[in-house]
Amino acid sequence: MVCALGAAVCFGTATVLQAIAARHAAGTGAGGDAALLLRALRQWRYLAGLGLDGLGFLLQIAALRSVPIYTVGAALASSLAVTAVVAARLLRVRLSGVEWGAVAVVCAGLAMLGLASGAEGHRDGSAALRYAMLAAAVAVLGLGAVGGRLRRRGRALLLGLGAGFGFGVVEVAVRLIDEPAPAALVTNPAAYALLLAGAAAFLLLTSALQRGSVTTATAGMVIGETIGPAAVGVVWLGDRTREGLTWLAVLGFAVAVTGALALARFGEAPVTEAP
Incomplete structure (x- = not known):
């Protein structure tokens, strides 16, 4: 804590x-x-x-x-x-x-x-969850592509949510990386999810703050980075x-x-x- x-x-x-x-x-x-x-x-x-x-x-x-x-x-x-x-x-x-x-x-x-x-929680997380995090990281990029075409308020909210989802993927991915050795990281989808989601989240948040309401974008980010990862931790990783x-x-x-x-x-x- x-x-x-x-x-x-x-x-x-x-x-x-x-x-x-x-x-x-x-x-x-x-x-x-x-x-x-x-x-x-x-x-x-x-x-x-x-x-x-x-x-x-x-x-x-x-x-x-x-x-x-x-x-x-x-x-x-x-x-x-x-x-x-x-x-x-x-x-x-x-x-x-x-x-x-x-x-x-x-x-x-x-x-x-x-x-x-x-x-x-002491659950390691399944291989399916690791690939799901990688898919979620790719989806964050998709949200960015869609959000960039919306009007100002909707764009800020969606980009902020996307950034929050990306930071949330980073939070979960850290828990899914059990072995920091280079050989283990290369074969762990969670490592790629962490890098991709972190970079995507930073880009989306920067775009949201530059091209829309700071308040709306940040509110979306807070919601995206807290609720989903918390649920994954409780349901799939055994957080109690x-x-x-x-x-x-x-x-x-x-x-x-x-x-x-x-x-x-x-x-x-x-x-x-x-x-």
Whole structure:
């Protein structure tokens, strides 16, 4: 659980640091997206954000090897609460009372999950599930192709959902990789699913945030990366709760995800200061 929360802190803080670097880069010269990225890469905050993203991913993997997927998914969704709090301090973004309440709701949900979560399931997952994850990763690319043709709101929602599904495939695939040796990875469909889904999710989320509503895209992503993977973990991988606390885990999961959805506008930290 500590690793899952650490990953959320890393991802949430990285978003704000990269937003600050992007704002500074945008104000120091003209040019397209490539020029903006090159200028951002010269900013220590952007590089620190990338480093935090890498650390967060490693912590996510460690968490997925220790606690149920439903706990990790809810914790990662809570990175929006971290982004909101850090943005309020570093970017001077003004949070409403409702948003501060949503931060508290996320924390309450995670506390419930921490109390109720058992150990990760010990089922290895069938070969069929591994190939299903690979097929799901390919389907994420298909969602991206379809979503790119829709109108603005529908496009943002579908691309956000697709990104969430992709990140969800990554969560499940990590659990399906039992042996990290190169020879074993080459023959494991889950390894290819992890790489393909991760890349596809990143591309779809970037497209959704650039070409549609940040709030809509992030809400779709949160739904996609939490509910499906949690169900796979419980049904196929044997994730369970502590004895008699299933109700608390379900409640905590619902509360944490609902709070994260209320903070969906922080899916891409504001790059301008609030008035």
